[in-house]
Amino acid sequence: MILEPSIDKLQTKINSKYTLVTLAAKRARQIQDTKIHQVESPKAATYVGIALEEILEETLIVDPEYKMMKE
Incomplete structure (x- = not known):
């Protein structure tokens, strides 16, 4: 299964896997x-897939x- x-x-858009996973999950x-999503006709069946x-x-x-730093 691919x-x-x-x-x-995806990493051509966001080069950090951590950032990519965090953004997709949120x-x-x-x-x-x-x-509500911003994809015209999503292929994915899951919310994470649509986010990706x-x-x-x-x-x-x-x-x-x-910045994700504490001050």
């Missing part, structure tokens, strides 16, 4: 709660100014 989108394609929870499709289509991006 999963789409592939990790190689977005999947939002999609689950609101039932959003990342691949660049409708979901990481703010480069966001």
